[in-house]
Amino acid sequence: MNFAIQTKPGTGHSTVRRALPLTQQQRYRQGHDLDAYATLSRRQGAKCLAAAQEQQPSPFAAVDSEEALFAILKAGQGSGKIPERLIGAVNELYMNYKKAILGSGVSGADEQFVAKVMASVCERVLLQLNPEASYTFPSYHARILEPYNYYNFGQRYIRGLVDFHTSILGNEDGFREVEEQLKRGENVVLLANHQTEADPAVFALLLEARFPDLATDVIYVAGDRVVTDPLCKPFSMGRNLFCVHSKKHMDDDPDTKAEKMATNRKTLRAMQNSLNEGGKLLWIAPSGGRDRSVDPKTEENIPDRFDPSAVELMRALITKAKPEGHLRPFAMYSYRIMPPPKVVEKDIGEKRLVFHAPVGISIGKELEVDSILDGVEEKEARQKALAEVAWEQTMDAYMKLVHAIHNPDEAKNDPSFSQPWLDFPAPPLDQWL
Numbered sequence: 001m002n003f004a005i006q007t008k009p010g011t012g013h014s015t016v017r018r019a020l021p022l023t024q025q026q027r028y029r030q031g032h033d034l035d036a037y038a039t040l041s042r043r044q045g046a047k048c049l050a051a052a053q054e055q056q057p058s059p060f061a062a063v064d065s066e067e068a069l070f071a072i073l074k075a076g077q078g079s080g081k082i083p084e085r086l087i088g089a090v091n092e093l094y095m096n097y098k099k100a101i102l103g104s105g106v107s108g109a110d111e112q113f114v115a116k117v118m119a120s121v122c123e124r125v126l127l128q129l130n131p132e133a134s135y136t137f138p139s140y141h142a143r144i145l146e147p148y149n150y151y152n153f154g155q156r157y158i159r160g161l162v163d164f165h166t167s168i169l170g171n172e173d174g175f176r177e178v179e180e181q182l183k184r185g186e187n188v189v190l191l192a193n194h195q196t197e198a199d200p201a202v203f204a205l206l207l208e209a210r211f212p213d214l215a216t217d218v219i220y221v222a223g224d225r226v227v228t229d230p231l232c233k234p235f236s237m238g239r240n241l242f243c244v245h246s247k248k249h250m251d252d253d254p255d256t257k258a259e260k261m262a263t264n265r266k267t268l269r270a271m272q273n274s275l276n277e278g279g280k281l282l283w284i285a286p287s288g289g290r291d292r293s294v295d296p297k298t299e300e301n302i303p304d305r306f307d308p309s310a311v312e313l314m315r316a317l318i319t320k321a322k323p324e325g326h327l328r329p330f331a332m333y334s335y336r337i338m339p340p341p342k343v344v345e346k347d348i349g350e351k352r353l354v355f356h357a358p359v360g361i362s363i364g365k366e367l368e369v370d371s372i373l374d375g376v377e378e379k380e381a382r383q384k385a386l387a388e389v390a391w392e393q394t395m396d397a398y399m400k401l402v403h404a405i406h407n408p409d410e411a412k413n414d415p416s417f418s419q420p421w422l423d424f425p426a427p428p429l430d431q432w433l
Contacts, residue, residue, distance in 0.1 A: 058123055059072050060072065060119040060120065060122060060123040061119075063115055063116060063119035064112050064115055064116065065111065065112065065115050066094070066098075066111065066114070066115050068115065069094075069115055069118060069119050069122065070091075072122075073087055073090060073122065074087070082126070086129075089231075090118075090122060092351070093118075093121075093352055093354070094114070094118050096352070096353055096354050097114060097117070097118060097354050098111070098114045100160070100161055100337075100354050100355050100356045101113065101114050101160045101161075101356070101429075102114070103356060104160065104161075104163070104356040106160070106428075106429050107426075107428040107429065108427075108428025108429035108430035108431060109160060109429045109430075110430065112430065113160065113429055113430045113433065116433050117156060117157055117160070117433070120153060120156075120157075121157065121231075121234070124148075124150075124153065124234035125230050125231055125233075125234060127234075128230040128233045128234060129230050134230075134233075135233060135237060137227040137233075137236070137241065137243045138243070139242065139243055139263065139266045139267040139269075139270045140219075140241070140242055140243075140267070140270040140271075140274065141227075141236075141237075141239075141240065141241040141243060142240055143216075143237070143238050143239050143240050144237045144238065145238075149238070150234060150235075150237040150238030151216070151238035151239070152238070152432075153234065153235070153238055154200070154201050154234075154235040154238040154239070155201055155204060155205065155238075155432075156432050156433070157201070157235070158198045158201035158202065158205065158337070159201075159205060159429070159432060160356070160429055161198070161337045161338070161354055161355065161356050161357070162202070162205055162337065162356075162357075162358075162359055163356055163357055163358045163359075164419070164421055164422070164426065165358075165422075166358035166405060166408055167206065167358045167359045167360055167405070167419065167421075168333075168358070168360040168362075168401055168404045168405055168411060168417050168418075168419065169206050169207075169210075169360070169361060169362070169417065169418050169419065169420060170331070170360065170361065170362025170363070170397060170400065170401055170404070170416060170417055171362050171363050171364070171397075171416055172210065172418045172420070174328070174362075174363035174364070174365070175207065175210070175211050175214060175363055176211075178214065178281065178326075178328070178363065179211055179213070179214060181324075181326060182213075182214075182279050182280075182281055183279070184279075185278035185279045185323050186278065186279070186323050186324045186325065186326065187275050187278060187279070187280045187281075187282070187318050187321060187323055187324070187325040187326070188280075188281050188282070188325070188326045188328060189282045189283075189284065189314045189317075189318055189325065189326070189327050189328070190218075190281070190282065190283045190284070190328055190329075190330035190363070191284065191286055191306065191311060191314065191327060191328065191329050191330060191367075191390045191394065192283055192284065192285055192329075192330035192331070192332055192394070193285065193287065193291055193303030193304065193330075193331060193332055193394055193395075193398060194285030194287060194289065194290050194291065194332065195290055195291050195301060195332055195333070195334045195335040195340070196290060196334045196335055196337065196338040196339070196340060197226065197232060197235070197290075197338060197340075197352075198334055198337055198338045199332055199334055200218075200220055200235075200239045200283075201235075202332065202334045202337075202359045202361065203215065203218065203283070203332070203361060204216065204218075205359075205421075206359065206360075206361050206421070207361075208421075209420045209421040209423065209424055210420040214281060217240070217281060218240065218281045218282070218283050219240040219241065219242060219274070219280060219281065219282050219283070220239055220240065220241050220242070220282075220283045220284075221241075221242045221244060221271075221282060221283065221284040221285070222236060222239075222241040222242065222243050222244070223244065223245070223246035223288070223289065224243075224244075224245045224246060224260070225246075227241070227243050231352070242267050242270060242271050242274075242282070243263070243267055244263070244264050244267050245260035245261075245263060245264055246288050246289060268313075268317075271317055272317055272320065272321065275317055275318060275320075275321035275323070275325065276321050276322050276323075278321070278322065278323035279323070282314070283330070284310065284314060286306035286307050286310035286311045286314075286387065286390070286391075287303070287304035287305060287306055287307060287310075288307055288310065289304070290335075290340040291303055291304045291335065291340075292304060292340070293305075298402070300402055301335040301339075302395065302398065302399075303331070303391065303394055303395050303398055305387075305391055306387040306388075306390055306391040306394075307387065308380075308383035308384045308386070308387035309383065310387075311327075311383065311386050311387040311390055312382075312383040312386065312387070314327060315327060315369060315386060326366050327366065327367040327369065327390070328363055328364055328365070328366050328367065329363075329364035329365075329367065329390050329391075329393040329394040329397060330361070330362070330363050330364065330394065330397075331360075331361065331362045331363075331364070331394050331395075331397035331398035331401055332359075332360075332361050332398075333358075333359055333360040333361070333398060333401045333402060333405065334359045334360075336355060336357035336358070336359075337354060337355055337356070337357045337359060338352065338353070338354050338355075339353055339355075358405050360401040360402075360404070360405055361401075362397040362398070362400065362401050363397075364393045364394065364396075364397050365393070367386070367389065367390060367393070369386065372385060372386055372389050373385060373386060400416075404417050
């Protein structure tokens with residue numbers, strides 16, 4: 001195959017180098033031959049295959065309206081290139097996203113922004129639905145910035161859903177401490193609750209103004225769903241990941257359990273090697289998935305309990321590593337922009353709802369592991385004790401975030417909360433295209 005997808009300078013879309021028969025070229029220029037487009041990318045790691053001399057824009061690059069996007073999709077459906085169920089899923093997501101963006105009242109949040117962003121989503125998802133173009137995540141995945149910038153792709157999509165005027169950053173001094181620890185070559189592991197598929201973007205969006213390196217360099221410990229679901233994969237490709245199979249889904253298919261366990265062992269070796277290098281920031285959700293617990297008094301989602309074995313694994317890894325390591329509880333409030341299903345779903349392709357809403361993150365104080373485990377002798381009891389304290393401190397930070405977001409006037413007078421992004425003029429949303 002002598003095809004590759006490349007970024008077109010100045011855009012969020014791609015161009016395609018290719019050599020096709022003239023009749024196929026003609027159909028491709030009209031945006032109706034999506035099969036030809038989808039087969040043009042075949043990744044080996046983060047690189048594309050060698051490209052031919054001629055360049056041709058993606059059929060989605062010129063989309064500037066809802067009608068133009070669905071004309072391309074319906075043409076693909078009519079030729080049998082796009083399954084009907086995908087059209088329905090895109091239509092539902094498009095209308096949800098459109099309602100959230102247009103209702104935000106943000107400058108530049110118009111129908112053209114919606115159409116262009118959703119065109120880029122369709123473009124990237126269709127590539128992952130094609131076996132020849134689909135990306136396979138290794139144990140350690142470094143975010144892909146070229147020839148297509150998947151980091152900017154993910155940030156752009158979520159940015160329009162975040163109500164920055166009421167969003168909150170908790171304990172800015174704690175992030176500053178982490179920044180200094182990393183500069184000294186030490187490792188930091190964030191033991192976080194996990195609420196939505198948007199969490200990596202939320203993390204980055206709230207830190208980019210004051211702590212840009214933390215926003216981009218963090219490594220997420222990612223479960224299998226975000227690296228297998230075709231709609232999730234393009235967003236995951238823009239993040240640094242250690243890829244593992246979650247205990248919640250380990251037994252979904254008994255025939256693949258042994259292979260999944262072998263993959264996890266390989267990932268653990270990669271994690272240990274990385275921590276031995278030092279200066280690494282890891283984010284992990286010890287609960288093993290997105291929060292489903294609900295506070296009956298407020299009906300707010302709250303952090304699920306942490307798995308003691310997951311917390312212990314992180315403690316063991318940073319203890320074994322050559323540089324000094326730190327464990328810190330970490331709270332994320334993001335479920336309102338992209339609520340997860342009420343129950344854990346085994347099947348790929350869950351229904352997705354999106355809203356424009358406030359978010360928040362907050363970092364807790366470093367866990368004093370020796371003090372927490374002092375006098376606790378039995379192995380299982382030690383693991384439970386550490387996980388319980390980590391969860392309690394995460395819950396405490398989370399509830400303070402919730403209160404601050406619901407009571408913005410109080411938060412403005414509380415030095416433990418800040419909104420550093422408001423210190424900089426916010427460009428219109430469409431300037432991020």
